[in-house]
Amino acid sequence: QLKPSDISKVLLVGGPTRMPVVQKFVEDVTGQKPERGIDPMECVAQGAAIQAGVLAGEVKDILLLDVTPLSLGIETLGGIFTKLIERNTTVPTKKSQTFSTAADNQQAVTVRVFQGERPMAQDNKLLGQFDLIGIPPAPRGVPQIEVTFDIDANGIVHVTAKDLGTGKEQSIRITATQKLSEEDIERMRKEAEDFADKDKERMQQVELVNEADTLVYSTSRMLDELKDKFSDEQKKGIEEKISVVKEALEKDPKDMADLRVKVDAANKAIQDASTELYKKAAPQPGTQASSSSGDAGSAAGSTDEPAVDAEFKEKEASSGASKSKETEKQSGAEKDTKSDTKGKKK
Template identity: 50%
Template sequence: DAGLRASDITEVILVGGQTRMPKVQQAVAEFFGKEPRKDVNPDEAVALGAAIQGGVLAGDVKDVLLLDVTPLSLGIETLGGVFTKIIEKNTTIPTKASQVFSTAEDNQSAVTVHVLQGEREQARFNKSLAKFDLSGIEPAPRGLPQVEVSFDIDANGILHVSAKDKKTNKEQKVEIKAGSGLSDDEIQRMVADAEANREEDKKFHELVQARNQADGLIHATRSAITEHGSKVGGDVIGKVESALADLETAMKGDDKGQIEAKTKALEEAGQSLYAAAAAGEQQPGGNAGGAHASSASSDD
C-alpha cells in the first residue's frame, strides 16, 4: 500500500517471544535482505512502544512522533448497496473527512446512515459498525437536500460519525469505540477477500451504476410526461411508456448491457417527447407553456 519494496526498509525490529526462533529470524533476514536488530528485547517491544505512545498522548514526550493508521477503509452504505469510502485504509490518524449525499426519493424526510469498515465494494460483505437515522429533512425533490456525513478519528482511535442536513442544520451523531472493529486476523482475511473478489466487485459496481442511471432517467421521464403529456399525441406517449416499462423490467435483472440498451432507448423516446412538446407549443395559443418546455429541455 505504501509503494515500497522490502529493500527500502532500513531497520527491522522483532516483536513477540516467538520471533526468538532461529527459523523465524532467518526468514525475516531473507525477506528484507538484512539482519533484524538484536538490541531490542522482543518480549518488551510492545510494552515499550505502548509506554512511548502514552507519553506522546500525555504530552510528556515531545521529540517522538508515532503515526498510527486505519487498518481498513471506513465509509457508509449508499444507493444500490454500494460501500462508499470516506476514509481510505492506511490513512494516518487523527484524521477527518466528509462527503455530501442526498435523498433517493421525492419528499424523503429521513436518511439512514449505515457505517461500515472494510474493502469490498458490496456493503453487505463489510463489517457493520453502527446505524442511525437523520430525520426532519424538509420535503423536496430527490437529489436536492444536502446531507453532509463526516468521519473524525481521534488520537485514541475513537471514530465520531455525524450526519447534518445543510439546510435545517439538524444533526445526528454516533461514537464508535476503538475496540468495536476487527482483530488483526479478521483484518487480514478481509483484505485478502477484497483482493480475491476485485473483479466481481468491479462488475457489481458497474451494474449498480447502470441501475442508478436508469432509475434517474425513469424519474426524469415520468416528470416530463406529467409536465408535457397534454401537449403531445398519444402515440408519442405510448412509445415513451413502452420504453419505460422495458427499462423497468431490465432493471430487475443483472444484465448490465441490457439495462444500458434500454436506457438508451428511453433516452431516444424522451427526446421525441420533448421535440413533440416544443413543436406543439409553437402552435397558436401555445405561448403560455413556452417557458416550461424550454426549462425542461435545458434540464435534460
C-alpha cells in the first residue's frame, strides 16, 4: 500500500514499457519521470540469466529473495484451514506444528494440503493429500503427529507427517504451487477480503462446535477418572448439563447463541464442582497455623522427595498430600519438644 510519495525511483522493465503511452501513464501515477539509464529488455534477460545461475548452483554470491504468493496449510477438525506458512514468507523456509487425532483409537490420518487465505479449507485450493497409517490405538488427543512444511529455493513444497510415538512418517512433494496466474492469486486475495465477515462468522461457529465436542469428551473422561471425588449430586448436575450439549451436537445445531449458552452452563457446573473438590482438599486452618509456627522449611512441608512437574495420578496426589500433612505435624511436634527443652535449660 505505497503512496506515490514513498517511491524514490521508477524503473521501466520489459519491452512494452518502450511505448510512450505507458511511460506517460507511469509518470502521471507516480508523479515523477521514469529512469532512462537502463535497457528495458536487456535487464529482463540479465535477471533471467542470474536466476538461472542461482537455481543451477553456479552463482553463489547473489541471493534472490522469493516469497510465497499465498498461505499454505492443512485441513484440521471441522474443516478449518490451519496455516503453517503465511503469505509473503521468504523462501526457502521450513515450519513444523504438532497435531493429534480427533477420535479414540484412530489409526490413520489424512493430511490435506491447501493454498489460500480463506479460514475454511474448502474455500481454498487443494494442492494434494496423503495418509499417515499405523498409528497405535490411543484415546483422542494422545498421539503426537508432527506436520512439517519445507519449501526449497525452487519453490517446491515438501510436506511430511510423522508420528512422534512410532517414528513412522509419510510425505508428499508438491510442485504446482506456482501454477496459479497473477490473476488467480489476486482473485483469491480479493475473495478473502470480500468474504472476511462471513468467513469470520463461519469460523466462530465451527470453533464453538469443536469446543462443545471437546467439552463432552473431556468431561466424560474426567467423571470416569474422578468418580469417587464428586458427590452424587455434583455428578448428576454435570451429567445433565453435558447431556444437553451432546444432544444439541447430535442435532447439528443451527442456533449458535443457544449452543453457547448450553456450553457455558456445562462449564459453570464443572467449575463449581471442581472448586468444591479443591476446597475439600485444602489444609484445615488449624493445621496451617501449627505449620507456620515452625521453621520455614517445616512450614513448607519439605521432604527429601524431588518436585514433580505436570503429570501425576490422582491417587498419588492424594497420598502425597497425606504425607505432607503428616510431615508437617511431625515437624510441629519436634519444634514443640525443642522449645520445651530450651525452657528447661533456662
